[in-house]
Amino acid sequence: MIHSAREFWTVFHGMVLGSIFLLSFSGVLVGLYGFRPDWLTPQGIRHRIRLLKIGTVAMAIASWLTVITGTYIVYPWYRAKPPEGVANLLDYPRSYLLSVPDLAIFHTFGMEWKEHVAWFSPILATVVAYLVWHYSDHIVENLKLRNAVAVVFIISFSAAAIAGLFGAFIAKAAPIL
Amino acid sequence: MQKTILTHDRDVKRSASTQIDGRISAAIVASGIGCLVIGLLTTGAVISEGLKNILNWWNPAGPLSGKTSVGVIVWLVIWAIFHFLWKDQEAEVKKTMTITLILIALGFVLTFPPVFEAFE
Numbered sequence: 321m322i323h324s325a326r327e328f329w330t331v332f333h334g335m336v337l338g339s340i341f342l343l344s345f346s347g348v349l350v351g352l353y354g355f356r357p358d359w360l361t362p363q364g365i366r367h368r369i370r371l372l373k374i375g376t377v378a379m380a381i382a383s384w385l386t387v388i389t390g391t392y393i394v395y396p397w398y399r400a401k402p403p404e405g406v407a408n409l410l411d412y413p414r415s416y417l418l419s420v421p422d423l424a425i426f427h428t429f430g431m432e433w434k435e436h437v438a439w440f441s442p443i444l445a446t447v448v449a450y451l452v453w454h455y456s457d458h459i460v461e462n463l464k465l466r467n468a469v470a471v472v473f474i475i476s477f478s479a480a481a482i483a484g485l486f487g488a489f490i491a492k493a494a495p496i497l
Numbered sequence: 498m499q500k501t502i503l504t505h506d507r508d509v510k511r512s513a514s515t516q517i518d519g520r521i522s523a524a525i526v527a528s529g530i531g532c533l534v535i536g537l538l539t540t541g542a543v544i545s546e547g548l549k550n551i552l553n554w555w556n557p558a559g560p561l562s563g564k565t566s567v568g569v570i571v572w573l574v575i576w577a578i579f580h581f582l583w584k585d586q587e588a589e590v591k592k593t594m595t596i597t598l599i600l601i602a603l604g605f606v607l608t609f610p611p612v613f614e615a616f617e
């Protein structure tokens with residue numbers, strides 16, 4: 321149950337957009353793998369191109385929305401400094417994590433890496449979407465180019481996966497309520 | 498119905514050409530530069546307090562706002578420049594990917610906390 325705007329945005333940032341991103345990734349990866357003229361009819365290739373266009377654009381949009389909501393909506397709540405004299409730090413996740421020695425690594429390693437590396441994902445996902453939209457005929461004809469696009473696509477997902485994994489750990493250790 | 502170059506009656510042959518359109522190479526390499534810039538600014542903000550303050554574009558998000566915004570702006574500008582410069586050229590897939598993977602790997606390394614904390 322969602323009780324506050326903070327919870328809503330945290331769930332939207334991590335779960336709603338994250339789910340769209342994951343689903344898009346799975347679909348596009350399978351689509352790229354089978355994007356071969358010797359496996360598909362010409363009609364099948366056109367259908368596959370349409371699906372790849374939708375999938376890559378959905379992934380790029382989800383990726384941009386994830387980092388933007390994360391950086392400009394959720395992160396300010398996470399890093400807010402507690403006022404003087406506040407004893408209960410649970411409303412200030414960054415300060416809370418740093419105050420508990422066993423949990424400090426979630427900030428010093430997890431958040432510090434996640435907040436930066438997450439931004440690789442939309443950049444790389446956008447390039448993949450651009451290439452699929454404008455050069456799908458090159459991609460289907462050139463095995464090396466298709467593999468190159470797949471590599472960029474997998475790195476985009478990997479950056480998001482790092483961010484998502486640490487995001488889940490941090491949300492568990494110090495949820496934004 | 499037919500929005501792409503591929504047509505009903507054209508038999509598409511798979512090739513393993515090492516050459517790609519320069520505009521494709523421009524898009525891929527520029528993305529690597531965008532990742533590298535974010536990495537450089539992440540480590541740079543640890544080394545230089547002045548840079549950290551300059552990158553603090555929006556106080557609630559701190560320097561992260563500047564690091565990522567500069568990274569995105571540089572990526573788009575570089576992409577536009579490379580696109581214009583390489584639009585009539587061909588590039589090698591291997592060379593394009595080697596350069597890009599090095600740039601992205603450096604970006605990953607420079608955003609990795611044990612690395613930038615070594616400069617604190």
